[in-house]
Amino acid sequence: MSRSSDNAVTTAILALTAGALFGAVTALLMAPAAGNETRRKLYGLQENATDRLKRYAQEARQKVSKGAKGEDLQYDGGDAWI
DSSP: OOHHHHHHHHHHHHHHHHHHHHHHHHHHHHSSSOHHHHHHHHHHHHHHHHHHHHHHHHHHHHHHHHHHHHOOOOBOSSSOBO
16 A cells, blocks of 8 residues: 555544544533533543553553564565564
């Protein structure tokens, strides 16, 4: 794929994700629930997302450090190092 195709795919994925997030937040705010309950739900979602992001970052750091220390990567001539 060319770089413009990659950019189009990335843009589409970001737009879809942003739309889904906006829709979810709108649904929570428009739901017939008390303000305290809605704020509690939003806070819980934020905590879960923060924990997941921290876990993913830690896993990525571990994978990168393993790759840098233990593996010799070879360029396969395409878009990836194997």
